[in-house]
Amino acid sequence: MNVLEKIVTSVNNFSKSERKVADVILANPQTTIHSSIAALAKMADVSEPTVNRFCRRLDTKGFPDFKLHLAQSLANGTPYVNRHVEEEDGPEAYTAKIFESTMAALDTARQRVDINTVNRAVDVLTQAKKISFFGLGASASVAHDAQNKFFRFNVPVVCFDDIVMQRMSAINSAEGDVVVCISHTGRTKNLCDIAAIARENDATVIGITAYDSPLAKECTLVLSLDVPEDTDMYMPMASRVAQLVLIDILATGFTLRRGTKFRENLKKVKDSLRGSRFDKKDFNN
Amino acid sequence: MNVLEKIVTSVNNFSKSERKVADVILANPQTTIHSSIAALAKMADVSEPTVNRFCRRLDTKGFPDFKLHLAQSLANGTPYVNRHVEEEDGPEAYTAKIFESTMAALDTARQRVDINTVNRAVDVLTQAKKISFFGLGASASVAHDAQNKFFRFNVPVVCFDDIVMQRMSAINSAEGDVVVCISHTGRTKNLCDIAAIARENDATVIGITAYDSPLAKECTLVLSLDVPEDTDMYMPMASRVAQLVLIDILATGFTLRRGTKFRENLKKVKDSLRGSRFDKKDFNN
DNA sequence: CATATAATGTAATTTAATTACAGAATGCGT
DNA sequence: ACGCATTCTGTAATTAAATTACATTATATG
Structure with missing residues (x-):
């Protein structure tokens, strides 16, 4: 004890x-x-x-x-619990609470994520001719982030947060293309349409969304993340962090599948940024 | 650590x-x-x-x-340690490692974040005439996310990931405006310029960046998050999650400062989305 | 090779924790 | 209720531990 x-x-x-x-x-x-x-x-x-x-x-x-x-x-004790922010919380309290509930959400997500589906998603992504990330509202920034990551892999990747562009892109998709639809609730009508259209055009549709939602029904593969969210704040917070981590996982799986030589490419991409930055050494002196 | x-x-x-x-x-x-x-x-x-x-x-x-x-x-029995992904890791291993190192990073961030600065940042934001979020590359999606959050507060908020737009916006800033510059390394030259320009035009500049970096030097207020990052992957992962959580914290601080009545507005914003979504009840039946 | 700088150890000092003991409080039987 | 025994608690002394100050040795640099 x-x-x-x-x-x-x-x-x-x-x-x-x-x-x-x-x-x-x-x-x-x-x-x-x-x-x-x-x-x-x-x-x-x-x-x-x-x-x-x-x-x-x-x-x-x-x-x-x-x-x-x-x-x-x-x-050992106090492993992150999902404590809700309250009206009278000071900066110290709400900062701690948000960190903790985010960590609690990640912990839940880790337990619930289906490794098998992750693996299949990575499979599909590595073989994709083209990858598209679609999200709306808060999920749009997750889609952008995904684009930023997969773009480094030197594969054709697009990302739209405009439903018209998404629609056009979905209609033009073909077999071998992968469309990733991101939505926390999975009830965004427009995105469900996009998923349906993409599937009708033989694309593989991966959903990063709630299990058993309308969007999930339209997808070939569903990566569900049922994380608890503090709805009192009326903003998606923890759920979106979990989505991002899932993107990180898919990206990591992708690079691992591609092998060591491929990783050197990533280093090149990173090194290419050097010209736009202040040198680390120069600055430290 | x-x-x-x-x-x-x-x-x-x-x-x-x-x-x-x-x-x-x-x-x-x-x-x-x-x-x-x-x-x-x-x-x-x-x-x-x-x-x-x-x-x-x-x-x-x-x-x-x-x-x-x-x-x-x-x-701790090594619950959330920053374990690096390795070449021979299978899906189960890398999924667990990424979740864990992200949680470890958040834990570190929670300990290192300066509550006082958070509080001052919230102060500044609540009094802002206009809020601008600027980021480049991976940090651009964090900026977008921030925009999505603060937009709900019905305050003038802009977000640019285009350096020309950022520059124009910075030059047009004035006293009472708040510019939030996001960069993990704090060494992105263009963003340092933006921060300097904004300050010259009397805007308050908040930096979400590394402590003691060139960008930090240009800022009025620095929210530093020195989280460990697995550089073997050549992609910003944990650091960006920490930035997002920090945004969540600032947004939360903002709503709390504004009081209960203000929170009702947020509910309205959220409710306004209802038309774009499938009804939860209908779907469950 | 001489000198400066850093690394390491010895001995003195300070700080913290423990022990021994004495006084106070509590319980129990008459 | 009173006295004795037992337990509890605090003061002061002791011991143990950690830290500091300083001297010495090793290492690097011009």
Whole structure:
């Protein structure tokens, strides 16, 4: 059992002063591990030996050893939870909450993503004659990002956030072409149309969207990411981050499938940017 | 970054004796956390101050503090470490690695982000007459995403990924305008120019970029996110996700600052999308 | 090869934690 | 309710640990 739980469960075996110590530790565990025994004693308004005895009661060798155990408990515990932002949150609170809920969302996505489908999607992408990324609204920037990545692979790749262009592009697609449709809800009518049109023209359609949505029904392959979203904010946040990570995964799978020699190309692409940048070394001096 | 990783990555910066210490610790990390500095010094066959200096080099306060960090590293059971994708990884391996290193990056970002600066950035944004988001390459999609978010707030917001447009826009900026420049490296020459021009025209320039970079120097306010990136892939991945989350944070801060009534507006914006979507209920039946 | 710089160790000092002990509080039997 | 025993808690002394200051040695540079 980790020390924190142990404190909670054995709270009844504590003496009055020891309980004071327990309260202080439970209230600020993070502070505790960076405090000296003297500081903690003062916070709990008890003497130093009391703190020491408290540590021994929890089967640790002494105060420093207790801090070690506590540090480990903290590292294990509080794995990212999806805490919602609230009206009265200050900058510290909402910053932490957003980071944490994003991480929680990624954790969920990781568990839910179907590796098999990922692998098939990579298959399809590596064999594509042309790759198109379509998204609307918030998903448009995900599509742009995907384009930026796949463009480096020196394959024909397009990206449109204009439904007319998307439509034209979809109508012109042919066998061997891959169309990737991105939509969190999977209920965007226009995008469903695009997917249908692309399929009618023999393109393979990959959907990065919700499982069992109208869009999903139109796709050859569905990469679903059912991540929890804080709808109170009325903005897609975590879901879109998960989409981006999925794009990263597809891009990575693509480069791996293509082998080592191909990776050298990527380096060339990256190196080509050097002229547009300030030199790292020059700047450091 | 957790201490264990840090030891591995910075092994080159160590002196001969320090490396001896590193070797001993990496060989028996579990023993280390229960040893005194004297015992460890003896194991590594160096003096006690050398061990202490070793700890300081890893940005810990001293030996006890180092042990605390080490304990936490070990406790984590390496949940979200920045594991690099390797040539022979299968779909399962690279999918897991990318999710994990992204989460690790977010965790790092969360710890490094300066809440004070976030708060000031939110201040500036809420008072802006006009907000512009500029980015190039991979950062362009982050800029687009930011536009998509802030556009909902019914404030004048523009976003350009074309340097000529960016330049014109920057020249036309005036006091009260806010320009947000996004660049992971902070060394993109064109963007540095834009930042300088905007500042010359009395705009407030917020940089979402690397600390201490040329771009950072041109900014009024710098939100730095020094997240570890797997450069073997030659693509910005984790860094860009962190940027997006930061955008989410700024957007959230903005809405909170504006109060409850303002949030109702957001709902309206979201509801306005309903016409473009298949109804959720209809579909579920 | 001489000199400057960095690295390492020794010894002194400081800080922190523990122990020993004494006084106070609490419980229990009469 | 009173006295004794037991447990709890704090003070002060002691011990252990870590850090600092300084001296020495090694390494690099012109």
